Amino acid sequence: MKKRAAIITIGDELLIGQVVDTNSSWLAAELTRIGFTVVNHLSVSDKRDEITFALDTFLPKTELIIFTGGLGPTNDDITKKVLADYFNSELVMNEQVLNDVKERFKQYGITMNSLNNEQALVPDKAKVLRSNHGTAPGMWFENNGNIVVSVPGVPAEVKGLFNDHIREMAINYFLLPKVVYKTVMLTGIGESILAERISQWEANLPEGMSLAYLPGMGTLRLRLGLTSDNKEQALQSIHKQIDALIPLIEEHIYGYDNISLEEVTGNLIAERNGTLAVAESCTGGTLAQMITAIPGCSSWFKGGTVAYSNQAKTNILGVDSEAVEQHGAVSQIVVEQMAVGAIKAFNSEYAIATSGVAGPGGGTPNKPVGTVWIAVAGPDFLISKQFKFGNDRLHNIRRSSLAAFNMMRVALK
Amino acid sequence: MKKRAAIITIGDELLIGQVVDTNSSWLAAELTRIGFTVVNHLSVSDKRDEITFALDTFLPKTELIIFTGGLGPTNDDITKKVLADYFNSELVMNEQVLNDVKERFKQYGITMNSLNNEQALVPDKAKVLRSNHGTAPGMWFENNGNIVVSVPGVPAEVKGLFNDHIREMAINYFLLPKVVYKTVMLTGIGESILAERISQWEANLPEGMSLAYLPGMGTLRLRLGLTSDNKEQALQSIHKQIDALIPLIEEHIYGYDNISLEEVTGNLIAERNGTLAVAESCTGGTLAQMITAIPGCSSWFKGGTVAYSNQAKTNILGVDSEAVEQHGAVSQIVVEQMAVGAIKAFNSEYAIATSGVAGPGGGTPNKPVGTVWIAVAGPDFLISKQFKFGNDRLHNIRRSSLAAFNMMRVALK
Structure with missing residues (x-):
């Protein structure tokens, strides 16, 4: 039978919506990949009765519970105490963890305080998961065939402890179907x-x-x-x-399999031994930012210009200032000149250009908010197209960016 | 007594971690603002017994439950049927909603199919919340002093239905403390x-x-x-x-109150009637993207260059190619020349420049992954500083961007 897992994120900052929970989706993807059925994600407050409620609810329903959060050195973090009590365990000083904490502070060049010392207190019935990514260790409890794991809430520490310990320990402890x-x-x-x-x-x-x-x-x-x-x-x-x-x-x-449109587009350019430049107005750096999030993109990405002012369009990309005056910055002729100009300025073979009204301001009856021109250019093509997106600024930026990559992808196919 | 709320997100895509849940944090912030205590977020599968489990768990524990997701036209979406059954309600065709759906499809220029017709079926005991942002309506059930609301999972539809209906209905139904x-x-x-x-x-x-x-x-x-x-x-x-x-x-x-560092920095520049340009290497467009996410930034943001290649650094920003050769692109002299070059190229008063090794490749013993030089320049200052971040690419890009804005903020203070 498939083993079931629940992910419990602890913290008032989640419950009042000040922080978006990215730990749950990351852990869920990893647990699913090794064969767990993740039955629920739950966010709870950093209060004793809420952490207990999570344990009472999910111990009968799952084989594995992973808690994130509530292990920092400050007063609002009580996960460790609650878990120790729940599993009738005492908090004891762990010298190895204390050394880890000391080492980390030395590395940071920061003086330790008494709160940091407390991070080396661990429940005596838990296996300690040493962290290479922060001061607080993780904890692994075994209880009548159930595993309960607790890790700090900082995403880098969650990933580090899962990659270094939890994945392999879970695979070994449970016999997981593929x-x-x-x-x-x-x-x-x-x-x-x-x-x-x-x-x-x-x-x-x-x-x-x-x-x-x-x-x-x-x-x-x-x-x-x-x-x-x-x-x-x-x-x-x-x-x-x-x-x-x-x-x-x-x-x-x-x-x-979750490859991104920008990566597919980049691969097509790399296959042709080509290079890409971008000239962005309404997307404001988002094309460049999406591209440079891909490791190794420097082999095919030359760079880009965020030409937010008309001056930048003419000075850096060589857009004809009369064209801007006659047709406006959001026009076919300007976006095509931006693409051609980017190829020249960056000495690339391919270029993508965007110019549009992202909103909330800047709309006119002829060119309402959401109007976007996109051009893609290569050695033997120059294609431009108008899009009408909606009223939401961030939505328009995102949609424009995806449409731009897709136009280049289709042009290269 | 404070009214309690739970947010239930429905969908296997959440449980296997393919999608990050942003609805919960948005709704939680809105509910908190109007005086609810959000006691839990829960993600469940689009299965009858899981939706029932959520209702059984939270009806006794809260006064308000908001479900998101599971209201699309496709076969894996069953929320509506389960809620109708749970509250002994029949699904009936709602002519007003049917008209709304037809209008929306007409507006999109798309032909309706029979699945879309089904979106106009609503439980007879629910109040219908008409949507201006998608085809599926929301539903509002009253049950012994409890309110259960169901909205589709697309973030724009969640926000639209909450803003258009749910906020005011909840304020009117409950007497909420401030x-x-x-x-x-x-x-x-x-x-x-x-x-x-x-x-x-x-x-x-x-x-x-x-x-x-x-x-x-x-x-x-x-x-x-x-x-x-x-x-x-x-x-x-x-x-x-x-x-x-x-x-x-x-x-x-x-x-x-959650103002961003980039907005604070932009406000300081705007107060001085100044303008900003950015010259990015390792941050790869992230500075520009963070700035252009701020509505109205065009009054003080001139634009930027993502100078990913050395050629772009020299051609567009006027960086001395000998300086690049002697000191490397990740160096104090190059990052300072990038900042000064950005002011010239974009005709701005202020500029921020970044050059670093984001990783995973590109590190050397002298300049390991995580080494980043940042410069900020203005009419009467040019300040540069070296940072040592970590090994994670996206982490380094984010940390570099925040450090860059903060250097400019401190320089302007």
């Missing part, structure tokens, strides 16, 4: 149109194969899942279904 | 050092005033809270405490 997911990445098609187009195919999926529609902003993912002890065989079964799916929606498929 | 929070935004100080520095002040906080430490990446927030029916009076009590806090940590306070 799980296989394959995700088809789509763009330019809505959920209901897609559902209708593939309804026949969906109805014919084999027994036990799951399908989920995962809509995002400007993208949509179709996730096929199959639980099986034979990974290769399960993948083959899934691929067989995907082969039948492709002819139905080929023009919308840009990749698989 | 709640006051004030958050002090800090940078350049760690949690434990801070705790020690303000321990005396913390111990003397008046009865009933709460304090929370909210560490982030490169920033730290101190949140003071007070429940009171008199908002002005509560704010006065909190401000009195903050007045006592300021002398203890003044150099680290950059603002209040």
